[in-house]
Amino acid sequence: MSPNRKKSATRLTEDEKLLAPPGPNEFNDSPESWRVFRVMSEFVQGFDELANIGPAITIFGSARTKKSDPDYKAAVKTGKLLSNAGFSVITGGGPGIMEAGNKGAQQGKSESIGLDIELPFETHINPYCDISLEFRYFFSRKTMLVKYARGYVIFPGGFGTLDELFESLTLIQCGKIHNFPVVLYNKAYWKGLISWIKSTMHKGGKISDCDLERLMLTDDPAEIVEHMLNEVGPSCHPH
Numbered sequence: 288m289s290p291n292r293k294k295s296a297t298r299l300t301e302d303e304k305l306l307a308p309p310g311p312n313e314f315n316d317s318p319e320s321w322r323v324f325r326v327m328s329e330f331v332q333g334f335d336e337l338a339n340i341g342p343a344i345t346i347f348g349s350a351r352t353k354k355s356d357p358d359y360k361a362a363v364k365t366g367k368l369l370s371n372a373g374f375s376v377i378t379g380g381g382p383g384i385m386e387a388g389n390k391g392a393q394q395g396k397s398e399s400i401g402l403d404i405e406l407p408f409e410t411h412i413n414p415y416c417d418i419s420l421e422f423r424y425f426f427s428r429k430t431m432l433v434k435y436a437r438g439y440v441i442f443p444g445g446f447g448t449l450d451e452l453f454e455s456l457t458l459i460q461c462g463k464i465h466n467f468p469v470v471l472y473n474k475a476y477w478k479g480l481i482s483w484i485k486s487t488m489h490k491g492g493k494i495s496d497c498d499l500e501r502l503m504l505t506d507d508p509a510e511i512v513e514h515m516l517n518e519v520g521p522s523c524h525p526h
Contacts, residue, residue: 300405301325301423329427333402336420337435340398342521343375345432347451348384348442348472358442358473362387363394365440365472365508370395372512373521377402377436379428380412380419384442389415404428433458437519438468440511443476459501460494468518470503470511477504 304322346366352359366376366388376392378385380401392399393415401416405423412419422428433439433455441452452471458464471477481504488494503514 300407303407326424326427329422329424330430333420333422333427333431336418337400337431340375340400340418340435342373342437342519343377343398343400343435344369344438344440344515345377345436346384346388346440346442347379347444347448348388349444349448350379350381350383350385351445352383352387352443354387358384359387361472361508362442363391365511366391366399367394368508368512369440369515370397370399372516373397374437374515375400377432379404379432379447380416380421382413384444386413386415388440389413393417402428402431429454433464436467438470438515440470440472442472456498456501460498466519468503468514469501470505470514472505472508472511474504474506 301322346362348358348362352362362384368391369376370392373396375398376388376395377400378388380389380403385401389399389401390413398417399415400418401412401420403412403419403421404425405421412421420431422431429451432451439451439455441448452469455464455467455469459467459469471481481502484494485499489496489499505511505514
């Protein structure tokens with residue numbers, strides 16, 4: 288997710304318009320139902336543009352991470368190693384960790400892909416993307432981030448990063464995606480969350496042993512790539 292900035296008083300994103308409660312004459316006077324065609328166009332464009340990218344790994348993390356941050360440098364290295372191992376690299380297309388992942392991917396042999404989202408403040412897709420798409424709707428973008436990925440690498444981040452993490456775990460738990468490794472980079476950052484999951488969620492019977500086993504923690508980009516190759520391989524079939 289991108290850093291907070293002052294929101295324009297006149298600009299509404301398409302997500303805001305879609306999620307706004309209907310007015311009293313919504314269904315009589317508004318073309319709201321026609322919005323479905325705009326939503327459909329995002330899926331069609333995404334399917335067309337990404338159909339032939341090959342096996343990919345999606346990298347998530349904070350847009351606020353500075354270039355001097357060790358996590359940024361690790362994300363660059365991770366992107367490059369994944370790219371050289373035969374994986375395309377997908378990110379949300381923004382700054383911070385997303386930029387680092389794309390930058391590393393461009394230094395490697397495979398494609399670098401950024402899937403940007405419309406926000407109420409000005410954002411621009413980072414300059415390290417071979418393929419870039421801009422989405423109006425979070426849900427269509429999130430579909431593309433998981434549909435064309437064989438696994439997720441989660442770097443330190445905020446609400447948006449956590450949203451993607453738990454969505455992937457939910458999809459795995461519910462059997463919607465399979466053989467889908469999820470790696471958390473920076474053990475110290477994730478330590479508190481994992482401790483709470485184990486001591487509260489798992490101990491309270493809200494998740495099972497196998498749910499805990501889905502997560503791998505590491506401080507080594509090379510270990511991330513080795514894990515992805517062992518779990519899915521660069522030539523795996525789409526799930």
